[in-house]
Amino acid sequence: MKFYNINNHKEIISFKQALKIGLGKNQGLFFPSFIPKIHLKNINEILDMDFINRSSYLLSLFIKDEISSKDLIKIVNKAFNFPLKLVNIKDNIFCLELFHGPTLSFKDFGVRFMSQILNYFTKQKKIIILTATSGDTGAAVAHAFYNINNIEVIILYPKNKISILQEKLFCTLGKNIKTIAVQGNFDDCQKLVKQSFEDTYLRNKVILNSANSINISRLIAQICYYFEAFAQISKKNRNNVIISIPCGNFGNLTAGLISKSMGLPVKKFIAATNSNDTVLRYLKSGIWKPKKTITTLSNAMDVSNPNNWPRILELFQINNWDLNKLSSQSISDCITEQSIIKLYHQYEYITEPHSAIAYYALYSKIKHEKEFGIFLGTAHPAKFQNYINKILKITIQLPIVLTNYMKKENLSYNFPNNFTYFKNFLIKNYI
Known part of the structure; x- marks a missing residue:
């Protein structure tokens, strides 16, 4: 597959080239020349595969001309050598925990x-x-x-x-x-x-x-865990899935939307942001006007000019999707903290600010019991130990990997x- 520069469509390069140079001319992001389509009848077969083989297959749809299937499986096996878990919080609300890797982050x-x-x-x-x-x-x-x-x-x-x-x-x-x-x-x-x-x-x-x-390699890798989330859902719930994503640079949402474009039957995405609400204001007014970045509890999302937004616009345009149907919500620090407290006291679930924002946006927008809600858990709560200990009046033990680096x-x-x-x-x- 070839990849083109969103800011200069004449710049068309291979995956290897896009991987190595990262950014195109005029600071343009690279985008797949087409989105591979998976027929709905084949989705369940793919979801029945194990995570490594499924991920290798999905990634091969973008780069199979440049690397053998055998080598790609080896690469994926080395890269994705840690679990991801879909945890039931209450009734029809789940957290996709993506923070069980070596640095305790979805990244x-x-x-x-x-x-x-x-x-x-x-x-x-x-x-x-x-x-x-x-x-x-x-x-x-x-x-x-x-x-x-x-x-x-x-x-x-x-x-x-x-x-x-x-x-x-x-x-x-x-x-x-x-x-x-x-x-x-x-x-x-x-x-x-x-x-x-x-x-x-x-x-x-x-x-x-x-x-x-x-970098395009990071983006397509993130597609894999959206398919894994569906693999952990019963077939009867797969047509009513709403996914709430904590958004900073919007790469996570971009990968999710690509997954949907490929054929994954996501009913709706929610772009959950903190007080840095450039995208929310744009969706309401049609005017792109980043403000000065605000420091919040969810510091990894303190971004007022998100890099991946042009890719989302490109995706909506080539799919002829209505941008007005993209749901977005801005969550204050006060609501973020209240959500962390609620999750702990009502459901005995400990989370951190970024994931709490996604939870609140999901909780406030999910409509009825048939909808299957997932919010992304993007960081381990222990990474915010002092803050979590203070507001919940508990003591989170740091994993050994974190203790050593301190x-x-x-x-x-x-x-x-x-x-x-x-x-x-x-x-x-x-x-």
Whole structure:
């Protein structure tokens, strides 16, 4: 399959090329030349497959011309070597727990697949991966690429705007992982990454890539867990599924919509955001007007200019879907906290801010008992230990993997929000 640049349809490249360059000309995102279709009568057969073989099959629909089925199964087996669980919260509301990977975040799926497949394609040339994070992406990227030959990783994050635990998970590794605390917000970090890709001198001197959700490999990997969610649902409920997704950069929602476009019978998606409500306001007014990013409890979603939104617009256009039918809701910190408390006291379920936002949006929009509601659990509550302990008046024990990293030294650099400063750092260390 070929992939085209949304901002320049004449730029058409292979999956391998899209994987390696990440972002196209004019900061354009790559998109599949077509969405593979699975006939409804074949959906149940695919859902009867185990997770690894099903995922390998789904991914092969996008990249089968460039990698053998045998090698792809090996890659998927290495990348997706942890469970995902569909947990019943109450009656017809379930949580799809995606945080059982090595960094306790849903982002382990996309980033680990990207690292394995990039390692497969990479030969002797060194690749530099630039990534901005508002929380969990940093840890997932750092751990997925740690100690992989010929790949250097630079992660930028907003100083003092992520939890100490999130910071420790990816700022203590060293070796081929460098981390930079930027005086600014996530959008500032994202802008520095994009400016680097647009800089002619840097592009001519080094091979740059990004492990953010803009990379097509991460996006298609996320398709796999939507199919797995349906595989864990009884056949009688598969036509009434509503999925609520906590949205920051909107990669998760994009993957879900691609799954629907492929043939997965999702009845409705809910785009649940925090107070950074650019998309919600756009759906109401038709005007794209990002505001200054607001710091919230759900810090990984503190994004006012979501990168993947152009892909969603592209998907709606090629499918001739009505954008007005996309449901979205903005949830305040107050409601987020109330939802965490409610889930614990009423259902004995412990969650964290991002997942709580998705839960509330689902709970408030699900209409009747025949609807089967799923909200995505995107991060382990232990990653927000101090906050959860405080509001629930309990003590969450940190998993051993987190405890060990809390003891390590933070190796981050501290940078101003200045592209020239960052560019000089890249030139000094990598050219």
